[in-house]
Amino acid sequence: MKQLTIQSIQRHYPIVMESGLRFRLKKWLHEDYSSIFIITDDKIADKYLQDVTNSLQDKAIYTSVVPSGEASKNIEVYYKLQSKAIESGLDRKSLIIALGGGVIGDLAGFVAATFMRGIDYVQMPTTILAHDSSVGGKVAINHASGKNLIGCFYPPAAVLYDTETLTSLPYREVRSGYAEILKEGLIADRSLAEALLPLSLKQISPEQLENHLEAGIKVKADIVEADEKESGIRKHLNFGHTLGHAFEATLGYGKVTHGEAVANGMLFALHVSEHVNGQLLPFQEFYHWMTMNEYPIIDIEEAHIDQLIKSMKSDKKSVSGHIQMVLLHKIGEPTVENLDDSSVEAYIKTYIERMNKL
Template sequence: MEQLTIRTGTEYPVFIGEDVLKETGRVIEAMQPAVTSILLLVDSNVYELHKTNIHDHISFDALFILPAGEKAKSFSVYEEAIGAALEAGLDRHSLIIACGGGATGDLAGFTAATYMRGIRYIQVPTTILAHDSAVGGKTAINHPLGKNMTGCFHQPSAVLYDSMFLKTLPLREIRSGFAEVIKHALIADKEFLKEIMEEVKDLGSLNDDFLQYALKRGIQIKGEIVQKDEREQNIRAYLNFGHTYGHAVEAWSGFGKKLHGECVMIGMIYALHLSNKKTGLNMSMSDFISWVHSLGYDIHTDAPFADLLALMKKDKKNLNREIRFVLLESIGNPVIMNAAPDELNNIHDTLKREGEIL
């Protein structure tokens, strides 16, 4: 087991490795003021697969089982989760535990942030993708017109990341989550990207030690950025590399039909091409895209540009109605730039003509 510390306005530990779930009781007992009651919000698929371990290692007073995946991040499920907290009699010294992937963590975090104007919560991430979403304190639910448009910043009290959960992930979920690992390398660490591309040839047979190393490095990268900009006033937006176009594809497709990481990979390919045009990014796109294809990513979407543009105009990074993209000047050196609809359309049309992603 390894431990990292995330430093924002508050500090909290991140535990990574085997048998981390066993540390839950110790972590809760150390919290001050003492926890009065606990509501566990758990993804239905996770509960079905890991029910015994969850009951053995997490003590709770009330249980609310969430719909699997993005379906949890809706206004209706949020209302039900608040209702579960009220029915359980949670008070201001109570605790919510989120056990699931990124969607579970986002919904549970938003519930904790807004219940009685804010109570504590712990993240127990169960997917590779959640190594990104469980850290940093972003919480949200979706609106049909935009992803994560209703939310707030609310840091967890701890993150317990047990590798046991990763062993039951379907290959598609592994692929989706690993896109965020690749994102962290692209925005922050050229050598890390090189390591990943050399080491990872088949996502179906990831080396456990390398995966833990990659997840730890991804969390470190995110933690370093969040420490400097907790509320995304400037550089934290770098973590949205690939997300402007990717979120538009995800919303257009219908939340959950394409997984978040699948859409982020599409968005990163798009952003890399846009970077080539706007910043002169010097990168072997053919080598990178060939590797991405070899890992099984489907980087195609049938979304019309006009529909995607309408969705990109709602992106949270935008200012003064100008669409802003996170681009790369070089690997590890991100920059935020405005992008006009015409140049975005040109990239879209070029990739469609070349049959690369559209």
Template sequence: MKATKVKSASNIYHVYVGENIRYDLNSYLPKDYSSILIVTDEIVAKLYLEDIKNSLSDKHVHSSTIPYGEKSKNLDTFYQLHTDAIECGLDRQSLIIALGGGVVGDVAGFVAATYMRGIDFIQMPTTILAHDSSVGGKVAINHEQGKNLIGNFYPPAAVVYDVQTLQTLDEKEVRSGYAELIKEALIKDEVFFHSLLASDVSVLTNDVLANQLNRGIEIKASIVELDERESGIRKHLNLGHTLGHALESILGYGTRTHGELVAIGLLFALQVSEKLFSVKLPYDQLLQWLERNSYPIQLTNINKEQVLNRMKLDKKTVDTTIQMILLKDIAQPVVVKISDEDILRYLVSFLKELEKIS
């Protein structure tokens, strides 16, 4: 088991990564709580909810289960979880545990941030993708016009990451998580990036997963400690997300996984970077890796003007001008303002490229 310390403006918390640590959850609670509400989804509940309840058998424990998938990150779920917390009698000394993937972590964390003006919560990720979202304190729900537009910065009291739970993930969820690892490597660690390109995501041992996840978490932690509220370098973590988020809202949340669309966004960011900075980046190597690992990178019947309009809703946009995270080289990310005309030109070229691939 490895523990990574993360410093936020309001607290210091640890990210614990290991095998079967869900069975000893009491050891990772930062303090004693009056009551605990476990928030999970309908799939994870069947797999791991009883394990968590049993590990907290000496506590006053309640649970609430939300529907699986991105469509649960909405105001209705947010309100219902507040109702559940009230009915379970949670007070300011209570704890919320987010047991699940990024959706559960985001919405349960946002509930914790706002219930009685804020109570502790613990992230218990059960997906590879959630290694990223569970660290750094971003909590949110979606608006139909854009992803994560309603939210807050609210760090967890701890992150308890049992990699054994990742063995039940299907292939698309594994692909989704590895897109975020690729992103972290591209912005910070060239050696890590090339080691990921040597990975076959269909055959991953717990040791390999733990090592790669720990490196991704270290990268994320090193950035959010310097810029917790995304006023500067934390924006670099959005590499690939300006287009990825736009595609999610256009195609419909849950149609493809977050990471699968971020993977397309990474390709777009690399292509734009190459054209804008006249550099050679590992676009071809990344494309080949995505194809080898069966990422669905084909896009059909995409309206470029609609994509542009959704990209303009990105949180980095300033005065209606899109800001993209681009690379001058691996581990050299920059924030660049790009005009609508240039974005449309880059989109036309990129979409044609994807058509050739399909």
């Protein structure tokens, strides 16, 4: 078992990583909750929902299963979950459990944050990608104009990570999750980044995975503790996300995974970083890592540049009409730059030229 504690302004909460933890949930639920509402998706329900409900036998348990995928993070599904909570008689002493990946964590966390002005929830991540989204208390749903535009900061009561649930992940989910782990290495842990860049994800052992997860969570935890509301260094966690979120919105949620979009966004951010900061960065190494591990390389057509820029400006991180991007001075030294439309357009065009030569 591995355990960290997040020292949040609103509350302190544990992050626990342990194989088989879903069979021992009571050990980590320290409040006497009046009822428990488990929210999961249709892919996870068949695998783990019964295990979780069985471990909470003496509680009043309610469940709701939503379609898997980013498309479920919308106002209609959110409203249905609120209605189910009300119909089930949940009160301010109830608990919501988010059992699934990042989509479920964001969605169920936002339901918890807004039900009766806020009740406790527990994150139970079942994907590698969710190691990032489950820590830090950012919960949200999407809008047609952009990702996570409707949400708030609301920390969980605990993050309970059953690492056994990761053993059956399809390769695409492994790939998606590792994009965020490498992001954490690039912004704050040079040794982690250097260990991952030459690595084939199909050859990773369970022990390596746990070590990589722990390192990534430690980066996220340190940053969240220093800047809970994203007014300073927490912005660094958005490395690769400005264009990544734009890809998700313009291609259609679910067409590419979050990690695939962010990986492409990081490649673009490395390109822009070299131009802005005048430093050579591991652009080629990162591109090789993506191709070696079969990430889709998203082609940008010049005809779609305006649409991408519009989506980037709709991002919640934009400031005074400028596009805010996290760039790297070097590995482990991120910077935040506000760029105007014409600069971003020029960088996208030079990026397209560079990609066409690879």
